[in-house]
Every structure is written in structure tokens, then in C-alpha cells.
Amino acid sequence: MKKIKGLVCSKCGKMVDETVMYNCSDCGTEGTLDVIYDMDLVKKELTKEYLLNNDDKNIWRYMPILPLETKEGVAPLQIGWTPLYEAPRLEKAFNIKKVFVKDEGRNPTASFKDRATAVGVAKAIELKKDIMCAASTGNAASSLSGFAACMGIKNYIFVPKNIPEAKLAQLLVFGSNVILVDGDYDTAFDFCLKAVDHFGWYNRSCAINPYLCEGKKTAAFEICEQLGFEVPDKVIMSVGDGCSISSVWKGFKEFYDLGLIDKVPTMVSVQANGSNPVNRTYRRNSREFDYVPPSTIADSISVGVPRNGYKALNALRDSKGITVDVSDDEILSAITELARYTGVFGEPAGVTSFAGLKKLVEQGLIGEDETVVFVVSGSGLKDVKSAQKAVTRPELVKPDMEELIKYLKVN
Amino acid sequence: MKKIKGLVCSKCGKMVDETVMYNCSDCGTEGTLDVIYDMDLVKKELTKEYLLNNDDKNIWRYMPILPLETKEGVAPLQIGWTPLYEAPRLEKAFNIKKVFVKDEGRNPTASFKDRATAVGVAKAIELKKDIMCAASTGNAASSLSGFAACMGIKNYIFVPKNIPEAKLAQLLVFGSNVILVDGDYDTAFDFCLKAVDHFGWYNRSCAINPYLCEGKKTAAFEICEQLGFEVPDKVIMSVGDGCSISSVWKGFKEFYDLGLIDKVPTMVSVQANGSNPVNRTYRRNSREFDYVPPSTIADSISVGVPRNGYKALNALRDSKGITVDVSDDEILSAITELARYTGVFGEPAGVTSFAGLKKLVEQGLIGEDETVVFVVSGSGLKDVKSAQKAVTRPELVKPDMEELIKYLKVN
Numbered sequence: 001m002k003k004i005k006g007l008v009c010s011k012c013g014k015m016v017d018e019t020v021m022y023n024c025s026d027c028g029t030e031g032t033l034d035v036i037y038d039m040d041l042v043k044k045e046l047t048k049e050y051l052l053n054n055d056d057k058n059i060w061r062y063m064p065i066l067p068l069e070t071k072e073g074v075a076p077l078q079i080g081w082t083p084l085y086e087a088p089r090l091e092k093a094f095n096i097k098k099v100f101v102k103d104e105g106r107n108p109t110a111s112f113k114d115r116a117t118a119v120g121v122a123k124a125i126e127l128k129k130d131i132m133c134a135a136s137t138g139n140a141a142s143s144l145s146g147f148a149a150c151m152g153i154k155n156y157i158f159v160p161k162n163i164p165e166a167k168l169a170q171l172l173v174f175g176s177n178v179i180l181v182d183g184d185y186d187t188a189f190d191f192c193l194k195a196v197d198h199f200g201w202y203n204r205s206c207a208i209n210p211y212l213c214e215g216k217k218t219a220a221f222e223i224c225e226q227l228g229f230e231v232p233d234k235v236i237m238s239v240g241d242g243c244s245i246s247s248v249w250k251g252f253k254e255f256y257d258l259g260l261i262d263k264v265p266t267m268v269s270v271q272a273n274g275s276n277p278v279n280r281t282y283r284r285n286s287r288e289f290d291y292v293p294p295s296t297i298a299d300s301i302s303v304g305v306p307r308n309g310y311k312a313l314n315a316l317r318d319s320k321g322i323t324v325d326v327s328d329d330e331i332l333s334a335i336t337e338l339a340r341y342t343g344v345f346g347e348p349a350g351v352t353s354f355a356g357l358k359k360l361v362e363q364g365l366i367g368e369d370e371t372v373v374f375v376v377s378g379s380g381l382k383d384v385k386s387a388q389k390a391v392t393r394p395e396l397v398k399p400d401m402e403e404l405i406k407y408l409k410v411n
Numbered sequence: 412m413k414k415i416k417g418l419v420c421s422k423c424g425k426m427v428d429e430t431v432m433y434n435c436s437d438c439g440t441e442g443t444l445d446v447i448y449d450m451d452l453v454k455k456e457l458t459k460e461y462l463l464n465n466d467d468k469n470i471w472r473y474m475p476i477l478p479l480e481t482k483e484g485v486a487p488l489q490i491g492w493t494p495l496y497e498a499p500r501l502e503k504a505f506n507i508k509k510v511f512v513k514d515e516g517r518n519p520t521a522s523f524k525d526r527a528t529a530v531g532v533a534k535a536i537e538l539k540k541d542i543m544c545a546a547s548t549g550n551a552a553s554s555l556s557g558f559a560a561c562m563g564i565k566n567y568i569f570v571p572k573n574i575p576e577a578k579l580a581q582l583l584v585f586g587s588n589v590i591l592v593d594g595d596y597d598t599a600f601d602f603c604l605k606a607v608d609h610f611g612w613y614n615r616s617c618a619i620n621p622y623l624c625e626g627k628k629t630a631a632f633e634i635c636e637q638l639g640f641e642v643p644d645k646v647i648m649s650v651g652d653g654c655s656i657s658s659v660w661k662g663f664k665e666f667y668d669l670g671l672i673d674k675v676p677t678m679v680s681v682q683a684n685g686s687n688p689v690n691r692t693y694r695r696n697s698r699e700f701d702y703v704p705p706s707t708i709a710d711s712i713s714v715g716v717p718r719n720g721y722k723a724l725n726a727l728r729d730s731k732g733i734t735v736d737v738s739d740d741e742i743l744s745a746i747t748e749l750a751r752y753t754g755v756f757g758e759p760a761g762v763t764s765f766a767g768l769k770k771l772v773e774q775g776l777i778g779e780d781e782t783v784v785f786v787v788s789g790s791g792l793k794d795v796k797s798a799q800k801a802v803t804r805p806e807l808v809k810p811d812m813e814e815l816i817k818y819l820k821v822n
């Protein structure tokens with residue numbers, strides 16, 4: 001009945017007991033842990049039949065391979081099973097057989113992070129932890145904020161002072177206790193860790209708490225199911241700390257290990273060129289991250305020290321992954337181009353994956369007969385200020401037909 | 412095979428042929444039309460069995476009673492089948508048996524308007540109209556903008572100059588041709604009508620084009636299905652032009668006429684007290700709308716002349732409806748209270764329905780044993796500026812544990 005075998009360190013590979021709270025005892029915070037399941041046990045329940053007959057169109061359909069004993073702490077919010085759109089207009093423009101957008105902006109608080117939070121909150125309730133906390137550039141924060149409000153859980157959220165106003169307002173609306181830290185994301189993150197040590201709060205950080213990534217991996221399961229258990233050739237993701245890409249890779253691997261799919265995709269890591277520690281380190285074939293102060297418009301993936309760097313490197317290595325760096329200008333263009341081709345409006349970090357796809361196409365690195373999925377990790381409504389940089393405000397028009405006709409001739 | 416019998420005028424009751432473009436010839440723009448189906452024909456297809464066996468979790472599951480011949484113009488965006496959340500914490504706070512939130516912010520462009528647009532765009536494609544237009548305070552606009560981008564349809568959007576920046580940016584991102592009108596919503600609306608006359612564009616306005624409301628009515632169908640064909644006692648909606656409440660009422664009536672449900676709900680119209688033409692007129696037991704310049708923070712329902720006033724009055728009359736007016740302060744409080752009780756973040760117009768529910772509870776107008784649904788028509792991310800008015804920005808905290816402990820004692 002015990003589906004979890006243990007937790008394995010992403011840095012040194014040591015296996016630890018699942019009661020370990022947070023990190024590998026040898027590697028410290030660098031040693032983030034991965035949950036390892038007893039696949040023989042999981043296999044008995046999680047079959048293709050089981051999935052095809054399951055009407056639960058949300059992440060809880062994957063309970064047999066989620067790190068929870070019961071559904072006691074499951075929030076009523078509709079989480080996951082986000083749309084996977086085929087984008088025929090992009091297929092034509094890029095000359096690729098199949099292009100799909102996974103729109104994670106359709107989650108309850110409009111980002112991919114909700115998958116992780118849903119599992120984190122449920123785990124906190126299972127562990128009888130009554131206060132949660134997070135450090136975040138925004139999306140993980142608003143996600144915890146929303147789910148905690150829904151479940152009535154007290155929470156503290158550490159945010160850097162440069163957090164976009166829209167993201168800050170959302171936290172305050174949900175009634176979180178916001179700690180606006182006089183510093184950047186890395187400072188807020190370390191400060192939150194100290195507070196966790198001091199107060200014993202339950203940490204909603206994918207880069208610390210191994211159970212969070214378990215929520216994120218469900219996106220891979222959904223992609224498999226939504227494509228009728230056919231696996232895409234490439235899965236393209238925006239990368240900051242490295243949690244999302246490694247979690248999604250874990251999802252594909254688990255479905256493969258369960259015999260539900262017959263191959264795995266190549267993972268593509270797209271980073272902003274002003275914040276590319278994972279890509280840089282992978283290309284150097286190194287496992288040492290050198291710190292460079294991050295600088296990108298894509299605040300959700302603006303990261304100096306990748307908090308889940310080893311998991312990301314492992315995912316790239318194991319999937320024979322590809323790295324792509326894109327500029328802020330390319331990210332801004334990607335906002336409007338994606339919206340105009342598909343109707344999906346993403347935030348800067350959300351469309352960074354798409355900017356990466358464009359670059360791969362330009363470089364001839366995607367074959368005509370490939371099937372490609374890119375994940376848009378957050379809604380454009382989360383950071384309209386950046387979107388405004390990508391567009392031009394129109395002139396005022398007087399409500400007069402002659403004026404209109406004149407205006408339309410010019411514009 | 413012809414499921415549409417004709418169109419009936421909401422003002423004078425005259426039946427016209429479905430080829431009539433837009434309004435009743437006798438009543439002009441005041442005479443908005445309702446689509447009347449051959450229910451005997453619809454009944455043959457749209458049965459409880461049909462619905463229970465339909466895996467299409469979007470508005471197209473209701474094709475037998477939508478005004479389209481084929482699915483040719485159906486956008487691939489995931490539209491409708493938004494979550495209906497039970498809100499146990501509200502039930503307890505309000506002492507009501509069952510309280511449900513219908514979260515329309517989960518539509519593709521984050522508002523209820525997407526239901527109407529989806530049908531409007533499909534109809535335009537069916538009618539071989541290649542340019543669409545709309546006048547809007549924002550949500551209808553961004554909705555048309557997103558769907559038109561997805562389907563590659565050229566479009567012109569008339570917006571008043573006071574449109575919130577976040578909403579304007581969304582239109583520009585999607586590549587719409589935005590006509591920023593030097594005037595208010597009513598001016599933009601009339602200007603758009605003139606342009607439609609002149610250029611022959613297809614008008615995406617629920618207050619003009621009868622097919623649009625057909626998309627909106629699907630919210631009622633979903634509520635019925637999501638509650639296992641049990642009908643709530645009251646359905647509470649924010650009201651501006653009157654299109655949404657009348658469309659949802661039409662949905663309940665149609666399901667009743669089809670024998671799918673055995674009663675209909677009481678419709679509750681909630682308006683801002685600075686923009687309450689429907690409620691005011693209904694309470695006066697009149698059918699004459701007197702113009703008062705609108706003034707409310709809830710821009711999506713800020714309306715001087717209700718463009719679908721007769722439909723709204725008919726819905727209130729036929730459902731023995733209730734009207735509630737709320738202040739801007741009550742709307743602002745509703746943003747945070749709803750978010751903190753349910754995890755749903757709504758825009759001002761979105762939570763106006765909830766502010767109305769609160770008021771009904773305070774006035775003792777909801778019985779303990781009732782089942783109540785309120786519709787949140789748009790996401791709070793659409794108008795974060797208003798949300799910011801409802802919250803207080805926290806002070807900066809230095810990243811030091813002693814500072815934190817001091818801060819937490821005070822805050």
C-alpha cells in the first residue's frame with residue numbers, strides 16, 4: 001500500500017527516507033529531492049483503462065502516482081487538464097507537421113504553478129501543517145495565495161521588491177501575509193528559508209519541497225493523454241529555477257516506465273539570455289553553476305542561482321535535451337505573435353518557450369515531420385505592463401464617420 | 412431540419428424571419444431579437460441521454476440548440492464548461508444550504524463574453540462575413556480580439572477612451588484594429604453602429620446581434636448539468652446592458668421547455684447604484700428607460716442606456732426576479748471577500764453579483780434551505796488597478812530575522 005519508495009537527491013543521487021523534510025542531508029539546499037514510487041504497485045492501478053474511464057478532468061485523475069494518501073486536502077478549485085491546442089496557423093507558418101500549445105494560463109490563478117500548489121496544499125493538510133509560506137517572483141505566490149484562501153490556510157509570502165504590481169495586488173486580494181523583501185528574488189528566497197527554519201512553516205517551494213514538483217509533472221501526463229498517448233518529438237519550456245522542465249520530464253519518464261507510452265520526448269530548455277544559468281551550465285557540460293546577476297523582462301524566470309538546477313541538468317542530459325537562449329526583444333515579439341496566431345495571450349516568461357520554438361525553426365533544428373508541444377506557463381493578464389511594451393497605443397478618433405474613414409485610410 | 416423558427420422582438424413581440432440582420436424593423440435598435448427554436452425538433456436530439464454521453468466539455472455540446480448549421484466556424488479555443496464551485500466557507504458564513512460560484516474568468520480571454528463571441532465568430536464564418544467589429548468597455552472587445560486572432564478574422568474594435576489600460580493592451584496584443592473613440596461607451600457604441608451601416612461589417616454586439624446571446628445562454632445549461640439537473644432557487648448576476656441575465660434566463664427556460672429540468676430559478680439582477688437603469692425601470696414597473704450618466708468602478712457594467720433593456724426586463728418579469736443595487740464600496744469589498752472565501756479573484760463587475768448576494772443575505776431575503784448560484788463574469792486580472800484600491804501595499808522588510816520578527820508582531 002506504500003506507493004512511495006523514498007526520495008533521491010538530484011545532486012549526489014543518495015536515496016533518503018520520505019520523512020526527510022526538504023533536502024538531502026549531504027548536499028543541503030542544493031540537493032533537491034525527487035520522489036521515487038514503487039512502480040510495480042502504481043502499475044496495478046494506473047493503466048490506460050483506468051485513465052480512459054476516469055471522468056475527473058483535473059490533476060487528481062493521477063492520484064495513484066501523486067504523493068498523497070487521501071483526497072482530504074484537495075482544494076475544490078478546477079486544477080489542470082488545461083487545453084492543448086493544435087495551432088494550424090503556426091504549423092503553416094513554420095512548416096512543421098504538428099504544433100501544439102499547452103495553455104497553462106487557464107489554471108485557477110492563471111499559471112502553471114497551480115499544479116504544484118494544489119499538491120503542496122494537500123500535502124500540508126495531510127501533514128497537519130497549519131501555516132504555509134513561499135518565496136516567489138509572483139506566480140508561485142499568487143498560486144499559494146489563492147489555494148490557501150480557498151482552503152482557509154494561513155500563509156506568509158516573501159516577494160522581492162521589484163514584483164509587478166498586478167502580481168502583488170493578487171496576493172493582497174487573497175489575504176496573504178505578504179513580506180515585501182528589500183532585495184531581489186534570491187534574497188527573498190534565502191530569507192524565506194531562514195523563516196521556515198525559525199518558525200517551522202510548511203514551505204511551498206518547488207526548489208525545496210519535493211512534493212511540489214509532483215504536481216507539475218501532471219502536465220506531461222495530460223499531454224500524453226490529450227495526444228492519444230502519442231508522444232511529441234519535442235517539448236519546449238521556459239526555464240527559470242529548473243523545476244518545471246524537470247518535473248515535466250519526470251512525468252514523461254514515469255508514463256514511459258508504466259508502459260503507457262513507448263518513447264520520451266526531447267526536452268527543450270528556453271531561457272532569457274540575461275538569465276540563463278541552466279543553459280549555460282549544460283552547454284559547458286558542467287555541474288557547477290556560476291552566479292551572474294539576472295536581467296530579463298520575463299520576471300517569472302529571472303533567476304541568478306537556479307534553485308533546481310541539478311534536476312534541470314539531469315532532465316536535459318537524460319532526454320538528450322536542447323538549450324535555446326532568447327533576447328528580451330524576442331520575448332516581447334513572441335507575446336504578440338503567439339496571441340495573433342493562436343488567441344493565447346501569455347506573460348513574458350509564458351511565451352519564452354514560443355520564442356525558443358521560433359529560434360529553433362529559424363535555425364532549422366525542427367524537422368518538417370515533427371510534433372512539437374510548447375508550454376505557455378502563465379497568462380498575459382498577469383503582467384500587462386510588459387505586454388504594453390510590445391504594442392503601440394492608438395490615437396484618439398472623434399466619433400464622426402468622416403474622421404473614421406480618414407483614420408482607416410492611414411492606419 | 413430547420414431548427415430556427417424565427418426571431419422575436421424583445422420590445423413589441425413581433426416575429427421576424429431569421430434572415431433579418433440585427434433588429435426589429437418596427438422598433439429599431441431598441442427592438443433586440445431573440446432566437447426561437449422549433450422545440451419539437453430540438454427535443455428529438457437534445458435529451459438527457461445525449462448530454463450524459465457527450466464528452467465535449469465546452470459550449471459545443473449544446474449544438475442542437477445553437478444557431479449554427481455546422482461546426483465549420485468553431486474556434487479551437489476551449490470555451491465554456493467553466494467550473495461551478497461549491498463554496499462551503501460561504502455557506503457557513505451566510506447560513507445558506509448551498510452556495511455555488513460559476514467562475515467565468517476561466518474562459519479563453521477570461522470573461523463570460525467568450526461564450527457569445529464563440530458563437531458570433533462561428534456565425535460570421537457561416538455567413539461568409541470576413542470583417543467583424545464590436546463596441547465594448549473591454550471584455551467583449553478582448554474576447555472578439557482573441558477569437559478573431561485565433562481564426563484569422565480581420566476586426567475593428569470601438570472602445571471608449573476611459574478603457575482600462577490592461578484591457579486595451581490585450582486588444583492590441585491580439586492585433587485588432589482598435590478605434591479609440593473620443594467619448595464614453597454609449598458614444599463608442601453608436602459610432603460602431605454607424606460604421607456597421609457604412610461598411611457592412613458583422614457586428615459582435617449582444618445588444619444588436621441576436622446570435623450572440625445564444626452563446627451566453629449556455630452558462631444556464633451548464634449550471635443545470637453541473638448540479639445534476641437540479642435547478643438552483645436563485646441565480647444572481649451582475650447586470651449592465653442586460654444581455655447576460657436575459658440570455659442565462661433564456662437558457663433555463665429552454666431546458667425547462669425541453670423537459671430537462673422541472674423548475675426555473677428566480678433571476679437576481681445586481682447593478683451598481685451609479686449605473687442601475689434596468690433595476691430602476693423594473694422597480695418602477697415601467698418599460699421606459701430614463702438616461703442617467705453612469706458612474707461606477709465596475710466599468711464592464713457601466714451603462715447609461717441598457718442596450719438589451721427589454722430582454723432584461725422580460726427576464727425579471729418572467730422569473731419573478733429580484734433587483735439589488737450595490738455601491739462601489741460594496742463592490743470593492745466584494746473583490747477581497749470573494750477571493751478570501753473561495754480563491755476566486757473577480758474584476759469589479761465580476762464580483763458585483765457577489766456583492767448582491769451579500770446584500771440579500773443581510774436583508775434576510777435568502778432562505779436557509781436555498782441553493783444559490785452567483786456568476787463571476789470576469790477575472791480580477793483584467794482590472795488590477797481597481798483591485799489595488801481594495802488593498803493596502805505592505806511596507807518593505809529588510810532581509811533580517813530580527814526585522815521580520817518585529818514586523819510580524821505589528822502586522
